[in-house]
Amino acid sequence: MADGWCTDTGESVYRSRDAVKNLRIRVRIQRVTSTAALSQHLHQQVLSQQDRGVIELDTFSSQTQAATSDAEELVVGWQEKFFSQYEVDLYQTESNCQTPLERQYHTEIMAMERSKRRQNQRIFTYTDFDRFSKWEEQAQSLLIPAQSTPTFLAELNLESRLITWEPSEEFIKNSHIINTPVQTMHIMGDLGPSGKLGLKENEYILCTIKADGNGVITIKPDFNNNRGAYRLETQGEKREVWRLYLENASSDIHAEEKEREQRMYRDLYTRHKDYLNSLVGQDFEMVRIIILIQTHFSAQGYEYDNLYVHFFLDLPNNWSSVPFHGLSGVTQTCRTSSVGKDVAFFSYPFSFETFFHKEDESDGSLPQWPVLYFKVLSLDFWQRYRTEGYGFLVIPSTPGYHRMTCRTWRPLQSGTVAELRRFFIGGAPELEDISYVRVPGTFKGKRLSRFGFRTQTTGSVTFTLNCIQHARAFIDASTLKKRRQTVLDQLGGHSQQGSVYNVLEAFQRARNRMQEARETLPRDLINTSAQLNSESSA
Amino acid sequence: MAELHIIGQIIGATGFPQNSLFCKWGVHAGGAWRLLSGLKEGQTQVDIPQTGDMAYWSHPIDLHYTTKGLQGWPKLHLQVWHQDSFGRCQLYGYGYIHVPSSPGQHRLQCVTWRPLGSWQDQLAEMFVGGGPQLRSPDLIYSGADRYRLHTVGMGTVELELCVILRHFDRYGVES
Numbered sequence: 001m002a003d004g005w006c007t008d009t010g011e012s013v014y015r016s017r018d019a020v021k022n023l024r025i026r027v028r029i030q031r032v033t034s035t036a037a038l039s040q041h042l043h044q045q046v047l048s049q050q051d052r053g054v055i056e057l058d059t060f061s062s063q064t065q066a067a068t069s070d071a072e073e074l075v076v077g078w079q080e081k082f083f084s085q086y087e088v089d090l091y092q093t094e095s096n097c098q099t100p101l102e103r104q105y106h107t108e109i110m111a112m113e114r115s116k117r118r119q120n121q122r123i124f125t126y127t128d129f130d131r132f133s134k135w136e137e138q139a140q141s142l143l144i145p146a147q148s149t150p151t152f153l154a155e156l157n158l159e160s161r162l163i164t165w166e167p168s169e170e171f172i173k174n175s176h177i178i179n180t181p182v183q184t185m186h187i188m189g190d191l192g193p194s195g196k197l198g199l200k201e202n203e204y205i206l207c208t209i210k211a212d213g214n215g216v217i218t219i220k221p222d223f224n225n226n227r228g229a230y231r232l233e234t235q236g237e238k239r240e241v242w243r244l245y246l247e248n249a250s251s252d253i254h255a256e257e258k259e260r261e262q263r264m265y266r267d268l269y270t271r272h273k274d275y276l277n278s279l280v281g282q283d284f285e286m287v288r289i290i291i292l293i294q295t296h297f298s299a300q301g302y303e304y305d306n307l308y309v310h311f312f313l314d315l316p317n318n319w320s321s322v323p324f325h326g327l328s329g330v331t332q333t334c335r336t337s338s339v340g341k342d343v344a345f346f347s348y349p350f351s352f353e354t355f356f357h358k359e360d361e362s363d364g365s366l367p368q369w370p371v372l373y374f375k376v377l378s379l380d381f382w383q384r385y386r387t388e389g390y391g392f393l394v395i396p397s398t399p400g401y402h403r404m405t406c407r408t409w410r411p412l413q414s415g416t417v418a419e420l421r422r423f424f425i426g427g428a429p430e431l432e433d434i435s436y437v438r439v440p441g442t443f444k445g446k447r448l449s450r451f452g453f454r455t456q457t458t459g460s461v462t463f464t465l466n467c468i469q470h471a472r473a474f475i476d477a478s479t480l481k482k483r484r485q486t487v488l489d490q491l492g493g494h495s496q497q498g499s500v501y502n503v504l505e506a507f508q509r510a511r512n513r514m515q516e517a518r519e520t521l522p523r524d525l526i527n528t529s530a531q532l533n534s535e536s537s538a
Numbered sequence: 539m540a541e542l543h544i545i546g547q548i549i550g551a552t553g554f555p556q557n558s559l560f561c562k563w564g565v566h567a568g569g570a571w572r573l574l575s576g577l578k579e580g581q582t583q584v585d586i587p588q589t590g591d592m593a594y595w596s597h598p599i600d601l602h603y604t605t606k607g608l609q610g611w612p613k614l615h616l617q618v619w620h621q622d623s624f625g626r627c628q629l630y631g632y633g634y635i636h637v638p639s640s641p642g643q644h645r646l647q648c649v650t651w652r653p654l655g656s657w658q659d660q661l662a663e664m665f666v667g668g669g670p671q672l673r674s675p676d677l678i679y680s681g682a683d684r685y686r687l688h689t690v691g692m693g694t695v696e697l698e699l700c701v702i703l704r705h706f707d708r709y710g711v712e713s
């Protein structure tokens with residue numbers, strides 16, 4: 001007898017970029033009575049048998065039209081106030097109105113009564129300002145407020161306004177959950193028997209709409225959308241069943257308004273982008289090639305404690321640096337930490353920049369990169385100082401983040417005397433020229449021999465480097481879209497690799513020119529030239 | 539001009555002797571750099587981990603720099619402090635780390651060290667707390683005169699930074 005009910009009364013969330021005040025909802029309620037059901041059934045039958053002309057529609061239309069108070073339809077806008085019979089009765093008497101809101105209702109109701117136009121009988125609304133909304137929400141508190149004691153830091157920081165010492169209920173409710181300000185509206189229906197409207201117990205919530213500032217609209221229950229009516233059952237002695245239909249009656253935005261809105265947004269964004277660009281500016285320092293390196297490091301695995309590192313950077317021939325810029329440094333003395341790992345952390349900032357001059361084109365070799373030499377020493381309480389290790393690190397040729405571990409060694413002298421001396425008094429053989437660690441500066445021959453030099457492995461030092469390379473040549477490279485060239489290719493442009501590349505590039509340019517020229521030629525010329533070519537090749 | 543975005547968080551600290559820690563951090567850049575938006579220094583909350591060793595702060599870092607040159611690449615310096623149950627604050631470490639120069643997501647460990655006094659100071663520190671502090675925090679990232687310090691290594695601070703570079707390739711910088 002009854003058509004299918006929609007049982008899903010969960011809330012659904014909509015997002016809208018338009019202002020919520022344009023929202024319109026059409027609400028229709030209809031009481032389910034036996035005659036209404038029967039007449040509806042017959043109505044449907046009639047519709048299907050229309051062609052036979054057996055039953056006339058007119059005879060039944062009067063019956064389907066139930067008494068006006070058993071069905072109602074209303075279009076409700078956002079926060080539009082419709083009065084219930086109860087409210088009309090209540091606010092008609094001036095003495096009942098206490099707050100300014102109620103007084104305003106009073107004037108509206110009087111105006112309405114005078115003009116005798118009343119749109120709604122059963123369906124009415126509670127807007128955000130009515131007391132109903134607040135009661136509903138407060139009755140459903142989600143959390144038990146917790147006490148919080150102030151922390152010491154906050155007490156010390158006297159001008160802190162971050163902490164509220166005596167939070168109110170409202171504050172707690174708002175702060176414990178993510179709470180964006182939400183406006184609520186309830187569409188209510190007075191489902192009492194006709195003639196006895198205006199009783200508070202017969203009020204039922206038909207629909208709850210919440211909208212927040214971000215354009216999120218929550219409607220519970222959702223629009224019917226041809227799913228069937230919602231079923232409302234009244235409490236009380238006579239359990240009556242009502243059908244509820246909700247429909248979105250908001251009008252769509254006009255195309256031109258939409259266009260205007262989009263244009264406005266686009267203007268706004270471009271203007272903001274221009275503003276940011278103007279802040280950023282246009283200039284940048286241009287240099288030949290510089291390498292910018294930032295390092296810090298830690299040392300571990302050494303015999304003695306209280307280590308410090310003395311290091312310097314060695315620049316090969318074509319490299320130069322800003323004078324007075326420290327290329328060497330000594331770190332602080334650090335005792336190895338006893339929490340586990342026996343590591344000494346230096347966290348020493350060492351950043352430097354060097355410039356490369358590509359002077360000699362006839363030089364066939366790849367450029368040499370700077371080398372960082374370092375030595376680890378220990379200094380103890382009795383002011384004994386010992387060398388703990390020597391090592392070196394070649395600055396990597398690729399830019400980016402590198403983390404490298406270098407192992408160190410220390411020179412040994414034969415015999416026990418040297419070791420005893422080192423243990424008791426301190427002092428140890430040191431290298432005179434630290435570049436001996438890698439390739440001594442005075443070395444000119446072909447084979448380096450370190451025969452007879454005795455060393456002992458000691459711990460390791462871990463470096464983290466950030467390398468940036470900056471060269472004018474890179475700009476040209478990127479504009480010509482030669483991204484595959486690395487720095488090495490750029491610098492060694494005179495090498496074989498470079499010359500092959502130059503030839504290829506020249507060929508590419510010629511080919512492009514030929515293709516462009518070809519396009520401008522008329523068609524028949526190209527065909528004849530093709531024929532000629534085939535003849536000549538044959 | 540080129541732009542640099544630093545978006546990330548100070549995740550937390552581990553490896554310190556005690557656990558109730560907070561961190562004061564700041565970002566320092568050279569003269570050619572200008573901060574367009576974001577806070578360049580701050581202080582985290584005090585975190586006392588219930589389980590495990592790591593104190594988590596998850597403190598957000600969101601900076602937008604613009605620059606005319608490469609010198610003075612931004613550096614992040616940190617001071618880790620310990621707050622005990624009586625409310626006393628004690629320095630637990632200074633540390634500093636360069637903001638990575640290559641774009642992408644980086645998980646960084648910044649190691650920290652703490653200055654040590656004489657043995658009398660250390661004995662007193664064991665009972666009463668306190669301890670020497672740097673007169674001026676600039677020393678963390680300047681490096682000069684560091685050789686006069688006698689320090690001990692402390693724990694590490696973990697950071698996660700995402701670096702976005704803009705227009706650097708236009709000026710020929712490869713990183």
